[in-house]
Amino acid sequence: MNQPIYTDNDPQNELVTLNLGPTHPATHGVFQNVIQLDGERIVSGVSTIGYIHRAFEKIAEHRPFYQITPLTDRLNYCSSPINNMGWHMTVEKLLNIKMPKRVDYLRVIIMELARISDHIICNTIIAQDTGATTTFLYLFQFREHIYEIYEEICGARLTTNIGRIGGFERDFNEIAFAKINKFLKEFPVALREFESLLNRNRIFIDRTAKVAAVSAEQALDYGWTGPLLRSAGVDYDVRVSDPYASYEDFDFEVPVGTSGDIYDRYLVRNEEMWQSLRLIEQGMEKLKHEPKGIFHADVPEFYLPAKEEVYNNMEALIYHFKIVMGEIDTPKSEIYHSVEGGNGELGFYLINDGGRTPYRLHFRRPSFINYQMFAPMSKGMLLSDAIINMSSMNIIAGELDA
Amino acid sequence: MTNHDLIQSLTEKFGEKITGVNEPYGLLTFETTKDIIINVLAFLKEDSLIRFNFLTDITAVHYPEKKHGIAVVYHLHSMVNKMRIRIKVFIDGHHPEIPSATTLWNAANWMERETYDFFGVKFEGHPDLRRILNMDDLGVFPMLKQYPLEDPNRVDKKDEYFGR
Numbered sequence: 001m002n003q004p005i006y007t008d009n010d011p012q013n014e015l016v017t018l019n020l021g022p023t024h025p026a027t028h029g030v031f032q033n034v035i036q037l038d039g040e041r042i043v044s045g046v047s048t049i050g051y052i053h054r055a056f057e058k059i060a061e062h063r064p065f066y067q068i069t070p071l072t073d074r075l076n077y078c079s080s081p082i083n084n085m086g087w088h089m090t091v092e093k094l095l096n097i098k099m100p101k102r103v104d105y106l107r108v109i110i111m112e113l114a115r116i117s118d119h120i121i122c123n124t125i126i127a128q129d130t131g132a133t134t135t136f137l138y139l140f141q142f143r144e145h146i147y148e149i150y151e152e153i154c155g156a157r158l159t160t161n162i163g164r165i166g167g168f169e170r171d172f173n174e175i176a177f178a179k180i181n182k183f184l185k186e187f188p189v190a191l192r193e194f195e196s197l198l199n200r201n202r203i204f205i206d207r208t209a210k211v212a213a214v215s216a217e218q219a220l221d222y223g224w225t226g227p228l229l230r231s232a233g234v235d236y237d238v239r240v241s242d243p244y245a246s247y248e249d250f251d252f253e254v255p256v257g258t259s260g261d262i263y264d265r266y267l268v269r270n271e272e273m274w275q276s277l278r279l280i281e282q283g284m285e286k287l288k289h290e291p292k293g294i295f296h297a298d299v300p301e302f303y304l305p306a307k308e309e310v311y312n313n314m315e316a317l318i319y320h321f322k323i324v325m326g327e328i329d330t331p332k333s334e335i336y337h338s339v340e341g342g343n344g345e346l347g348f349y350l351i352n353d354g355g356r357t358p359y360r361l362h363f364r365r366p367s368f369i370n371y372q373m374f375a376p377m378s379k380g381m382l383l384s385d386a387i388i389n390m391s392s393m394n395i396i397a398g399e400l401d402a
Numbered sequence: 403m404t405n406h407d408l409i410q411s412l413t414e415k416f417g418e419k420i421t422g423v424n425e426p427y428g429l430l431t432f433e434t435t436k437d438i439i440i441n442v443l444a445f446l447k448e449d450s451l452i453r454f455n456f457l458t459d460i461t462a463v464h465y466p467e468k469k470h471g472i473a474v475v476y477h478l479h480s481m482v483n484k485m486r487i488r489i490k491v492f493i494d495g496h497h498p499e500i501p502s503a504t505t506l507w508n509a510a511n512w513m514e515r516e517t518y519d520f521f522g523v524k525f526e527g528h529p530d531l532r533r534i535l536n537m538d539d540l541g542v543f544p545m546l547k548q549y550p551l552e553d554p555n556r557v558d559k560k561d562e563y564f565g566r
Binding site: 049050053055057058059061062093094220221222223234236241242333334335336338345347349351359360362364368369371372373376401402 | 426427429431455456457458459461463464475477481484486488507508509511512513516520533534535536537544545551552
């Protein structure tokens with residue numbers, strides 16, 4: 001039923017149908033493209049997604065707010081802290097919680113680290129798919145260092161569940177700060193080497209420049225956001241247009257491409273890593289001027305108290321019980337909040353009816369919306385170009401399928 | 403351009419079909435009807451001053467107790483004026499039908515497929531209205547409120563045990 005039509009005009013039956021995925025190494029995730037090939041050229045394609053659909057929106061309707069954070073981890077699992085923070089900030093906006101500056105700066109640091117780890121994956125995989133294995137293995141160790149920083153802060157590495165509504169669960173410890181400083185010292189060296197291997201590399205440029213070029217009009221028409229939209233020349237960044245978490249206090253630039261081809265996407269992501277480093281450096285500097293030890297807002301009715309407090313303090317026990325049992329008073333309203341995720345605008349549309357759980361929660365997932373252009377734009381492309389096009393779109397299956 | 407100017411030019415153009423105007427957390431929200439929704443979207447997109455050039459999101463919400471039980475929600479974004487807007491269209495919950503916005507934005511394609519997949523909203527004029535995340539023979543629209551998340555026969559998680 002409702003089968004897609006793959007066949008175009010093919011009187012001599014010369015076209016080949018190829019199943020790219022669901023678990024093909026070239027897709028870097030669980031999704032399928034049924035493409036029709038004339039030689040090496042793609043005639044038509046149909047994307048099939050939903051292989052790891054986990055019904056997050058339905059589950060979210062049955063969970064109190066603080067239990068939804070682990071769901072957001074599993075959207076774009078390459079940069080889960082951004083998703084976690086996005087969700088916390090949505091709820092904080094709903095509850096009108098004013099965050100202390102220090103918490104905002106800590107959040108910026110952790111979100112920018114996540115952005116770097118996300119971009120490392122995408123850019124090294126573009127290189128990997130064009131045949132440059134060295135860069136992939138070389139830069140990937142820094143993703144490991146970022147995960148070690150997460151581990152120091154929250155104990156987890158991939159699905160971080162970092163922070164709480166109203167702040168962080170604990171302060172960053174000295175080892176975490178030391179590791180961030182070490183990262184800030186070592187990563188620029190490696191990133192510069194990475195760029196020197198690829199930016200002016202004849203083979204890399206031949207494979208990527210002028211391939212899958214997208215105009216700004218097309219990109220906006222297809223709802224692209226994030227590095228993809230910026231590579232096409234639109235300077236839209238949620239961090240600048242709707243600043244959250246005190247991004248307005250920071251000094252950074254939004255890199256913009258011109259042609260929207262794969263090379264531009266690569267350059268934009270690389271430049272964003274440099275800007276993220278700048279943001280982390282500024283954040284570390286700003287932290288020195290903030291009072292030490294503040295890692296959450298003073299909102300006992302919404303912020304889950306420390307376990308020790310719960311055992312020894314009556315008020316904390318009451319609040320703990322109310323939060324865990326979902327008895328906190330929340331305004332009946334609806335809210336849309338978005339953050340700049342690794343792949344673009346990650347939006348949370350939350351309708352709250354004052355009950356224990358959200359009445360409705362919808363995730364605007366950038367990968368899902370970015371990916372719909374893949375099949376139409378692949379028409380007429382070489383198969384090998386379509387593969388690097390896919391890796392340069394950085395489609396994360398978790399975010400695609402929710 | 404402020405929310406006030408915007409709603410004024412909208413009421414000038416569409417009269418009393420613009421209802422339920424409010425601003426939760428500064429985001430202008432209004433309701434309209436399904437016969438003029440495409441005109442409203444086209445006006446917002448193409449008017450030279452307003453320029454809501456970007457379709458952020460389409461989704462739906464199910465209100466089983468209401469007469470028009472499904473609200474289709476559009477989020478638009480004007481990158482020029484740095485404004486967002488939310489438009490709701492309440493449609494019949496038993497036969498949800500609404501014109502497709504794919505004529506205005508290609509981005510609407512998968513958003514509408516997702517909305518169809520989970521709420522059964524039929525977008526008239528959509529080029530390829532199939533399920534997208536669920537399997538083709540699922541047979542139900544799972545985000546409707548009548549479908550429980552878990553096995554309804556479970557007795558250990560009833561709200562009454564928690565004083566609700």
